[in-house]
Amino acid sequence: MALKTIGTYEFPSRSRQELYGEDMLVHVWWKDNPMFCAAATFRAPQAMSWADFRAAIVDPWASSDPDYDASHDFSWGLDGQPFTPEPGTSLADLGIGHKHTVSFWG
């Protein structure tokens, strides 16, 4: 259904990727840990490698839970599909897009 308006109604998204330059927003969802009330949102370079993303961004956040063990072998998902992150590959090359959701569990 088209929006009913009094005139032309065209406004850009307030969170479009270009507002973040070479970066993007990535959601990380620890699926089976209810301590985290929601998935987290991070800003990360699209060219950042998965290994750097893990070490610099995911691990510090997940360590909010003192039981977090970074060496644990988690299962990973991307937007609900199974996903195998390669440490040396960039987030963009792994198919992670702006505002998409990476999840882990196990």
Place this chain on the structure above:
Amino acid sequence: MTATPTRPARKLSMKARYSALTRDLDWEPSYVSSAEMFPYTSFEGIKIHDWSKWEDPFRLTVDAYYKYQAEKDKRLYAVLDGFAQSQGHLSLSQASYLNAMKIFLGGVTPLEYQAHRNFAFLSRHFNGPGPRFAALCQSQDEIRHAQTEIHTLSNYNKYYSGMHSFLKQHDRVWYMSVPKSYFDDALSAGPFEFLIAIGFSFEYLLTNLLFVPFMSGASFNGDLPTMTFGFSAQSDESRHMTLGLEAIKFLLEQDEDNVPIVQEWVDKWFWRGYRVAAIVAQMLDYMLPKPVMSWKEAFELYFEKQMLEGLFPDLEYYGIKPPRHVQQAIDEKEALSHFVYWVFYNFSFAANFTTSIPSTEHQAWLAENYPDTFVEYFQKPRWDKAQRIVDNGGRFFFMGLPQLCQVCQIPMTFPEPGDLNTICQRTSDYNGEHFNLCSDGCKWIFDREPEKYVQAWLPVHQIYQGNCGGPTVPDVLAWYGMQEGDGGEIAGSRDEVNWAAWHGTPAAKEA
């Protein structure tokens, strides 16, 4: 030129006086068209054939309105003065009770002002004098409510944290964007949608659920000023409820083509309002040192019984069905408050209020009121572990920023229908961009008007764009106008320490 009056005019009856001073002041435009004079009442597709059919159930005139309100205000301010002079704040149940009022002041009071603005707009822009006058009265009520709420709570601001910058924080703080964006959505809609959004959905469908808990909570916890404000506003609220009901009936009776349009608004605004009410749910179940009733009980009484069983059978006559997604709200009643307070527990380091693990006694109350959910889904996996972390000298906080729903703007915490162990995640792609939604209700609202919701000012995204003072938590808190002592953990907080000193008792818990 002076005419000598022969005899005084006969006094008009109330009804005739109302008619003379409101409806008789209407006129037909002569040198502009009706469409030029009222440019906003056709684009939404609502058809009105006879504006005179609007019944104003409260036949007030302006002079009578001001007389009544002035008397009510005098009584309220007398109570406020007495409370302040007698150090009434010391007889609250606990300092932490005021967390509920900190949320009310920042989250609700500015909405009263926004309601005032838009009802003032409607009092100019409706074609018919009946709805124009009703909107005028409501507009005046709303600005009075904003003022009296601010005055009611200002006494506490002298002694307690977190109330000093409520207006700035309404525009900036992450969780305040929930009520703010809700109202912005209504303000930027057409006049009839606003009437259904605020006049009907907010002021009728959900009003008891939204306001009665705050006022009863005040009464149970020694907050005489807020309770008195609640009584003072009650007669206005009942007038607003009548207006909301009259509004929907008027639209439905004017033209059959209005029915599907109104139905979609009811569907949308029920869900929008219900999501805002989640803040009330956690307040009722977690923030009141002396609880009044559970959210579940309030929901059953004020919504299921009064609205679903009382109102909707009447609306069925017009072809209006209960709101789409209402079943999801019913299903969530056992769990809603627990999820939302957990969000606040995760993030109160960035708020103007404090949170803590509920006391043993309080957890027993929660278990009693939520026998099917609290212990299994919330106490064991969340609070017990949070307690272990505290016992080891820590405090669990979510050291990051949460994923927000594009529509309701609440962190995406709500459960998958039928599965309290899994967060519900929905997505939509629009114009090549990916959007995240917390529920089927919010996704339905987004997909219906994506052009509108892509503009959402999501606090988390704004922080990452560099629009909120800087990249670090202290930068953002400074930009929020937070001061030392506003947020964080209750134990050892400034309010708790002061409270203990004023009462000559040691603080209950050491931070």
